[in-house]
Amino acid sequence: MKNTIRQxxxxxxxxxxxxxxxxxxxxxxxxxxxxxxxxxxLPLAFAISKLFSLPIETIFTPDQESA
Known part of the structure; x- marks a missing residue:
């Protein structure tokens, strides 16, 4: 799974x-x-989403090969 957390x-x-x-x-x-x-x-993903005030799907996206 890809994410934009570093950015x-x-x-x-x-x-x-x-x-x-x-x-x-x-x-x-x-x-x-x-x-x-x-x-x-999932609870940690929700916490990250809340912290950055963004939807989970904005932060985390599936890799192309696993989509």
């Missing part, structure tokens, strides 16, 4: 550690989500 975080000048603190997850989790190595749980 959204950069637009707000947030570090990965700051975003991790806001979401109550580890910095390693943020890194894994940003690089596409980990798909967040």
């Amino acid at each position: 959204l975080r950069a637009e707000r000048s947030w570090s990965q550690a700051h975003l991790a603190d806001l979401l109550s997850v580890s910095r390693q989790t943020v890194i894994a989500i940003e690089t596409g190595k980990y798909d967040p749980s």
Whole structure:
């Protein structure tokens, strides 16, 4: 799954550690989500969506091969 978290975080000048603190997850989790190595749980995806005030489908999109 692709996502725009890195871009959204950069637009707000947030570090990965700051975003991790806001979401109550580890910095390693943020890194894994940003690089596409980990798909967040549905509750975490909703928390990310709420934090950025954007719909989930705006932040997360399926990879072409899995669509």
